[in-house]
Amino acid sequence: MATENTRGARKVRKGKVVSKMGIKSVVVEVTYREQHPIYGKVVVRSKKYHAHDEADTAKVGDVVTIMETRPLSATKRWRVVTPEAK
Numbered sequence: 001m002a003t004e005n006t007r008g009a010r011k012v013r014k015g016k017v018v019s020k021m022g023i024k025s026v027v028v029e030v031t032y033r034e035q036h037p038i039y040g041k042v043v044v045r046s047k048k049y050h051a052h053d054e055a056d057t058a059k060v061g062d063v064v065t066i067m068e069t070r071p072l073s074a075t076k077r078w079r080v081v082t083p084e085a086k
Contacts, residue, residue: 011068012081013049017058026051026058026080028066051078058083 015030031046050073051066058064058080066078 012065013078014063014065015049017060017062017064018048020058020060021050024053024056025076026053026064028064028078028080030066049078050075051080052076053080055080 013028013030015028017026018029019027021027028049028051029046030049031044033042033044035041036043049066051064052069052072062083064083065081067081068077069079071077072079
């Protein structure tokens with residue numbers, strides 16, 4: 001057992017803000033490419049994450065980096081780390 005407080009590596013994703021739900025909350029869509037397991041064709045898939053934006057600066061269409069965090073509400077498990085420059 002580890003006696004010191006060690007934190008594992010947190011997941012980081014980069015995506016586009018598709019919705020601003022309310023104060024300090026955004027929906028980020030992350031797209032990724034993967035190969036179909038049977039046919040081998042490259043398919044573009046996407047997933048939406050509810051994220052917490054403490055600074056409340058992200059707007060719809062912005063590209064942001066999000067990081068995994070503790071549960072902040074019923075659906076929010078990610079937070080906006082930094083908005084990327086356009």
